[in-house]
Amino acid sequence: MTQTEHPAPCPPRNSKAASRKCEQILQSAGQLFLQQGYERTSMSQIAHLAGVSKGSLYNHFENKADLFTAFFEERSRTRLNTLKSVSRAPQPDLRTALRQAAATIITLMIDPEAIGLYRIVVAEANEFPNLADTLWHYGVSRTLTGLADWFAEKHAGGQLVISDIDLAAEQFLTMCQTRIIHRCRLSLPVDTSQNSIDGVATMVAESFLRMYAP
Amino acid sequence: MTQTEHPAPCPPRNSKAASRKCEQILQSAGQLFLQQGYERTSMSQIAHLAGVSKGSLYNHFENKADLFTAFFEERSRTRLNTLKSVSRAPQPDLRTALRQAAATIITLMIDPEAIGLYRIVVAEANEFPNLADTLWHYGVSRTLTGLADWFAEKHAGGQLVISDIDLAAEQFLTMCQTRIIHRCRLSLPVDTSQNSIDGVATMVAESFLRMYAP
Amino acid sequence: MTQTEHPAPCPPRNSKAASRKCEQILQSAGQLFLQQGYERTSMSQIAHLAGVSKGSLYNHFENKADLFTAFFEERSRTRLNTLKSVSRAPQPDLRTALRQAAATIITLMIDPEAIGLYRIVVAEANEFPNLADTLWHYGVSRTLTGLADWFAEKHAGGQLVISDIDLAAEQFLTMCQTRIIHRCRLSLPVDTSQNSIDGVATMVAESFLRMYAP
Amino acid sequence: MTQTEHPAPCPPRNSKAASRKCEQILQSAGQLFLQQGYERTSMSQIAHLAGVSKGSLYNHFENKADLFTAFFEERSRTRLNTLKSVSRAPQPDLRTALRQAAATIITLMIDPEAIGLYRIVVAEANEFPNLADTLWHYGVSRTLTGLADWFAEKHAGGQLVISDIDLAAEQFLTMCQTRIIHRCRLSLPVDTSQNSIDGVATMVAESFLRMYAP
DNA sequence: AATGAATGAGTCTTCATTCAT
DNA sequence: CATGAATGAAGACTCATTCAT
Known part of the structure; x- marks a missing residue:
């Protein structure tokens, strides 16, 4: 046997x-x-x-690949679930709430571990295609859903006017990656101070409001 | 020795x-x-x-690393310089011009070679930090400059009202990465048809105009 | 790393x-x-x-150099410690005892392994400077000490008159290398018969006595 | 062809x-x-x-081995011929002449190039057996002949009493290698000052005289 | 004669994996 | 279950030598 x-x-x-x-x-x-x-x-x-x-x-x-996959799933699950609870901060002012959400997202995504996980997925995209699914599942997907739910609520409340809510959520998330996150992923020198983060977050909130405010 | x-x-x-x-x-x-x-x-x-x-x-x-670096620089120079001439298409209509620019950027950046170069930079960011500089120099920097010049012109002509032109260019470029490019980089299944690209491009142009039109 | x-x-x-x-x-x-x-x-x-x-x-x-060093030390220790017990043969006649000691030294030092160890030390003196220390420690040093102790005893007993005992021991050892050992180290053709060895040994003993007998 | x-x-x-x-x-x-x-x-x-x-x-x-051999012969010829003219310094005092000869030999043989040539012969004795012949021919043999001729003269003049003149020459040369030369060849730390050389030279001359003075 | 690119056998070393203890 | 020695394929790199230019 x-x-x-x-x-x-x-x-x-x-x-x-x-x-x-x-x-x-x-x-x-x-x-x-x-x-x-x-x-x-x-x-x-x-x-x-x-x-x-x-x-x-x-x-x-079983082998190195198995250990690698196991590590990636465990880390994705335990680490990225912090992203889940973004948004929904009970802020009276939508502008402020958006800004805070953006700042939170940026801060979470430039964490060395998050950057590392992203790098791994990109680096091994050909050899381990499943990693992307895992990352998306535990990281992106939840965040997008959270944002979409939030926006839908605001849409219903008349504070935002959004035709494609999912796309809007994706836009919001994408805009958060302007400058800081993008450069962090490339290990380029970048100002990651709270000031800098707030600057980008403000820009994201302002732009988003101009795009979708009634 | x-x-x-x-x-x-x-x-x-x-x-x-x-x-x-x-x-x-x-x-x-x-x-x-x-x-x-x-x-x-x-x-x-x-x-x-x-x-x-x-x-x-x-x-x-000299060695593997040297060959690798040489390859990367040569490819970055020859491949990414197509990005340089983006924009500036003589379109009477700004909306259309923006849409076309976005579509061009998306198309160029989901080219397998461009995706590959990006992946390499991210994957080897720790071992070969210079790659990011090369990519930025030949790829991103030129595109941003081109966009910024263009926007400045439109700003002078009164068609756009932009306070921070460099940031605007970066925003435009970032927004182009919504959905398609982002997923391509992760090897996630994604619709890369012309239709799909046009959809994102239109969204980018519309959003940009809402942000910066007078 | x-x-x-x-x-x-x-x-x-x-x-x-x-x-x-x-x-x-x-x-x-x-x-x-x-x-x-x-x-x-x-x-x-x-x-x-x-x-x-x-x-x-x-x-x-760990690597080739490590294996090399380990080999050299082990061989030096196990092989060259035979030299330690030279001399001190309980001979009534000092002349005979000196002759026997010289003959023993010559015989031990033209052993192929001893010649090989010497060659290695000389050949790798630049790359592996420690080998010489090892060889000296296990080989030469012990022999010199043994001889010096012996000569000191004879000096005390009045059979020899030596001002610098350590130098005398070194001289004795050096003289043993006349002709046979020296040529063996260079792989030159040389008569290594017992007769030949005895001839050199006798010469060494005679010369030594003429130098240090009262 | x-x-x-x-x-x-x-x-x-x-x-x-x-x-x-x-x-x-x-x-x-x-x-x-x-x-x-x-x-x-x-x-x-x-x-x-x-x-x-x-x-x-x-x-x-023709090849590396050929170049190596050519180098060795050329260097042996040009460098070691300095040894030829040792001895024969017109000194009135035999003791002084012997001491000077010994000092000259020691000085010449601890020259880095001489040490290098010796090392090479020993290191490559198996692969290039001819090197030893070359070294002996250009280096040792001439010196021995020179010393032997000198001693024969002194023997004829009654200042020395030597039965085997060739052996005596070889003894003289061997004794010169005591301490300094021997350690130089092994790259061991050693005092190569003029004082130190004179010390060994004096010892050699004294010993030689005690062995062969009438 | 001189060059220097091309070769391919050979060097040391690393690694994922297995298996007897 | 845990260990760590054993394995052999594969890695990057070197080198003496040749040959077309």
């Missing part, structure tokens, strides 16, 4: 120790993958950083 | 044959780098595809 | 098999290094002769 | 330019071979240092 069992993607472990070790591996792998990318990160490095043996890696994950 | 001669970056060759072979190498390297990225592309593959011996590569380029 | 684990210099292995393989590698490496020198010996050759895979070499030694 | 002519070892050139270039190559090759040894020196390096093309090397020398 040469067939090998496929170890589950880790989580559903019974023993607590096993689960700990699994998390430890994912944590270390993540650190390295985010810093160096997939190809430049070796299983030895991961094992070393995680403080486990190289063989142990293969007790928990 | 071994002393190696530094072969010039290739171009200034006297013999015609040498120049041809150099281009051949760059061409093949480009194809592979764009498809697979830096790490996954081996010098052997490049030599094989270019039809030369592995050793020959090192007569023209 | 790749992180590699530093495998211990081999010895402190727990498993018996690992230790065996390590010795096997050192043994094969030694054979080749002694025959061909450092540069001409390839890791492939070593792996082949040791009957292990090329990769295995790197589980036990 | 695929047969290639064997270019003569260089010297007998008619054109002056050719001879110059040949010397230039030998000079550069020597510098590198002496510093790095045979294996570590590449034809590219030599060509680069000599300021000629790689191909030119093969117009003057």
Whole structure:
């Protein structure tokens, strides 16, 4: 019987120790993958950083690609869900609310980890097409839905006049990427101070209002 | 410490044959780098595809990184300079001109080669920080300047009212990336038909006018 | 920057098999290094002769230089410590004792392995300066100390009159290298028969006595 | 006709330019071979240092081994012939003359170039056995003959009593290698001041006189 | 004669993966 | 389950030598 069992993607472990070790591996792998990318990160490095043996890696994950995918999903889920709750800040003033939403989005998306996840998806788009789905699912999609719901509400309330609400949400999100996020992704020198972020956020809010205010 | 001669970056060759072979190498390297990225592309593959011996590569380029950089600069220069001449299409109608400019930008930027170059910059931002400069210099910077000049002209002519012209150009370019370009970069399924492009382009032009028309 | 684990210099292995393989590698490496020198010996050759895979070499030694150093130290320690016990042969006659000591030294130093170690030190003196220290520590230093102690005793006993005992020991050792050892090191044709050795040994003893007898 | 002519070892050139270039190559090759040894020196390096093309090397020398041999013979001839004229300094006092001869020998033999040539012979004794002959012929043999002639004269004059004159010459030369030369060859730290040299030289002269003075 | 691009065998080293303990 | 030694394919790069120009 040469067939090998496929170890589950880790989580559903019974023993607590096993689960700990699994998390430890994912944590270390993540650190390295985010810093160096997939190809430049070796299983030895991961094992070393995680403080486990190289063989142990293969007790928990089928192979390098599997570990990579597992890391990416776990990080996308735990990290990007902060984006979900953007918007909806109970601000009396729509202009202010929009500005705050934009600022929040910018701040979240220039976080080194978010930048790293984006980079990984782009870098490995050919080899690991599923990453984009994961990123979209946990990151973009939720944000867009959140924004769309919010805009729909304002539309219903007469504060905004929007024909294509989904497109508007996408526009809003895209405009947030002006200047700062875009350059961060390219590692170009850029002013990421709160002032700078507020500047872009204000511009986004103003432009959005001019586009969709009644 | 071994002393190696530094072969010039290739171009200034006297013999015609040498120049041809150099281009051949760059061409093949480009194809592979764009498809697979830096790490996954081996010098052997490049030599094989270019039809030369592995050793020959090192007569023209110091090492893999050097060849990579040379490829990237050459492609950035020759490919992205098409972006330079965007805009300025002599259209009587500003709305139409903006729409066409947006459509042109979108079309150029979802070209597989442009997408590939972008991916490479993002993927190798840590290892090769200069790539971003090159991309910005040959690609983004020229486009922004072109747009800014154009907008300044229209501002002087009273057709637009813009306080920060550079920011406006950046906004225009950013908005063009809504939906299509963004998803292309992630290899997500996306409708890239002319219709779809025109849709986004129209949205960009309309929004821009609402933001900056007098 | 790749992180590699530093495998211990081999010895402190727990498993018996690992230790065996390590010795096997050192043994094969030694054979080749002694025959061909450092540069001409390839890791492939070593792996082949040791009957292990090329990769295995790197589980036990960091790199070629490390393996080389390990080999040299091990051989110096195990081989050259025979020199330590030279002299002190309980001979009633000092002349005879000196002659025997000289003969022993000559015999030990024209052993192919001793010649090989000397050649390696000289050949790699620039690249591996530590080898000389190792050789001196395990080989020369002990012999000199042994001789000096012996001479000091004889000096105290009135059989020799020596002002600088350390220099005298060094002289004795140097004189032993007349003709035979010197030519062996250069691979020049030379008579290494017992007769020939005894001839030089006798000359050394006679000369030494004429220099230092009261 | 695929047969290639064997270019003569260089010297007998008619054109002056050719001879110059040949010397230039030998000079550069020597510098590198002496510093790095045979294996570590590449034809590219030599060509680069000599300021000629790689191909030119093969117009003057059949291959690397040939160039190496040519270098070694030329250097041995031109450099080591200084040893020839040792001794015979017209000193009234034999003790002083011996001391001076010893000091001269030591000084000449710790010259970096002499050390380098010795190292090369020892390092390449297996691969290039002829080097030792060359070294012996141009270096050792002449010195020994010179010393032997001198000693024979003194023997005839009654100042020395020597049974085996050749052996005596060899002893003298060997004793000169005590301490300083020996350690220089191993790149061990050693005092090479004039004082230190004089000290060993004095010891050699004294010892020699005690051995052979009437 | 001189050049320098071309070659391809060979170098050291890394890596993902397996398996006996 | 955990370990870590073993593997062999593959990586980037070097080098002596040749040959068309």
